[in-house]
Amino acid sequence: MIGKHLIAGNLVGNNETFANMPVDGNADHFAIGTAGHIDQAALAAEQAFASYAQISRTDRAGFLRSIADEIDKQGDRITELGTRETGLPAARLEGERGRTVGQIRLFADHIEKGDYLDRRHDPAMPDRQPAPRPDLRMMQRPIGPVAIFGASNFPLAFSTAGGDTASALAAGCPVIVKGHDAHPGTAEIVAEAILAAIKAHDLHPGVFSLVQGGSRDVGQALVRHPLIRAVGFTGSLAGGRALFDLCMNRPDPIPFFGELGSVNPMFLLPEAVKARGRDIAGGWAASLTMGAGQFCTNPGIAVVIEGADADAFTKAAKAALDQQAEQLMLTDGIAQAYRTGRDRIAATAGVQDLLTSACNKRNAAPDLFATTGKTWLTNQALGEEVFGPLGLVVQVADADEMREVAQELQGQLTATLHMNEGDLEMARGLLAVLERKAGRLLANAFPTGVEVCESMVHGGPYPASTNFGHTSVGTLAIRRFLRPVCYQDIPQALLPDDLK
Known part of the structure; x- marks a missing residue:
């Protein structure tokens, strides 16, 4: 493709270009997207929907598996360019590619089973009194073209062919991806793989398009386009909220499925801290700094009851974090945003600086703070995400204050209880609060690392996500791009094959 957009099977260029930001070597240049490119892609997606929504689940599953196979064929190219663009180590990218193709194949298996259709049938009752009942059949149907925004921190699993794209294609919806500027070359290789699968299955080329770069106007044009029926997004709270508002303010509002931010608090209960506080501290340090803290499930806050055991835990966490070397962040902008967030925390009255790094450019090292x-409870800004390896220890006075901290939390992707047998009663009360705050609850584990499976929930109340009834990971993610349709007294010959 060499720096061009993929729009309905065509490679489309532009005289204006932007450059990626490789860790080393020369930058590559890519065509800048425009509102006109968005319109071309949306029109083609609507044309493709007419046929793609009607193909059998078996054929659609075969298409998904072909995408996964084609991505695997490009594995070496993806790893080579991905490491240059993002600074992520090769092992991380290879693991992420495995997750990406694994979730595509998971959706293929899922739609073949057919359970996601939620088919229901109430047979006609012509003799029922006082009025007969018609024949009623219901199942889930695809909603139409879907817009997906690539994520900065996952160039594969949450980007061009990531979970949002996989679930939308599985549902029967064409996809338009707005590529992320942090890794356009990686996005291009994956788009080539999807195009190869489209050709192999002789599908309408409008079933997938990739538009790169462009100003905010391009993203806005995508969200506002009247043929787009839903939007998937993973990114910052500010950016996601702006797109959410655009979706709501359209003449015909559409759903916005955004994953926006989370501090993923851990609650350390007394018996657990007393018995294994040092081990918990070491595990926290490893989880907090994994991938330079650039995970949406990064556990940024540890809540512990004040006292000697809490002090020992904090000291052990500081020692473990002090051993962590600097890591390269995904972009200069993300690194600068991390330093800005760190400085905001450091400047807050009542916050103690335990460990501060002096990194510059694209590097980051862990920072640790403590407060009461x-x-x-009196400073809501301390509960806002700082994207990177920053930890905050919150020492509470007692169990009641710990519960109050839990009650005041904003929506989270995850919440964790570190507990022993003697903490069960306290944990029971916290769990009742936390299940209203987070999409995934953990005991004696760390939230970084999201299992891609049937039962996973990666979402939560706002601002963790904009629609708490759904998930962006796991097979339930497909429900975002479906809607129920009831067929009343429709002749068998006209019914969708899955309802006959």
Whole structure:
């Protein structure tokens, strides 16, 4: 493709280009997207929907498996360019590619089973009194063309052929991806793989398009386009909220499925801290700094009851984090945003600086702060995400204040209880609060690392996500791009094959 957009099977260029930001070597240049490119892609997606929504689940599953196979064929190219663009190590990218193709194949298996259709049938009752009942059949149907925004921190699993794209294609919806500027070359290779699968299955080329770069106007044009029926997004709270508002303010509002931010708090209960506080501290340090802290499930806050055991935990966490070397962040902009967030926390009254790094450019090292439950409860900004390896220890006065901290949390992707047998009663009360705050609850584990499977929930109340009834990981993600349709007294010959 060499720096061009993929729009309905055509390679489309532009005289204006932007450059990626490789860790080393020369930059590559890519065509800048425009509102006109978006319109071309949307029109083609609507044309493709007419046929793609009607193909059998078996054929659609075969298409998905072909995408996964084609991505695997490009594995070496993806790893080579991906490491240059993102600074992520080769092993991380290879693992992420495995996750990406694994979830595509998972959706292929899922739609073949057919359970996601939620088919229901109430047979006609012509003799029922006082009025007969018609024949009623219901199942889930695809909603139409879907817009997906690539994520900065996952160039594969949450980008061009990531979970949003996989679930939308599985549902029967054409996809238009707005590529992320942090890794356009990686996106291009994956788009080539999808195009190869489209050709192999003789599908309408409008079933997938990739538009790269462009100003905010391009993203806005995508969200506002009247043929787009839903939007999937993973990114910052500010950017996601702006797109969410655009979706709501359209003449015909559409659903916006955004994953926006989370501090993923851990609650360390007394018996667990006393018995294994040092081990928990070491595990936290490893989870907090994994991938330079650039995970949406990064556990940024540890809540512990003040006392000698809490002090020992904090000291052990500081020692473990102090051993962590600098890591390269995904972009200069993300690194600068991390330093800005760190400085905001450091400048907050009542916050103690335990470990501060002096990194510049694209590097980051862990930072650790401590505060009291009282300070945390009176300063909502301390509960806002800082994207990177920053930890905050919140020492609360007692179990009641710990529960109050839990009650004041905003929506989270995850919440964790570190507990022993003697903590069960306290944990029971916290769990009742936390299940209203987070999409995934953990015991004695760390939230970084999201299993891609049937039962996973990667979402939560706002601002973790904009629609708490759905998930962006796991097979339930397909429900975002479906809607129920009831067929009343429709002749068998006209019914969708899955309802006959």
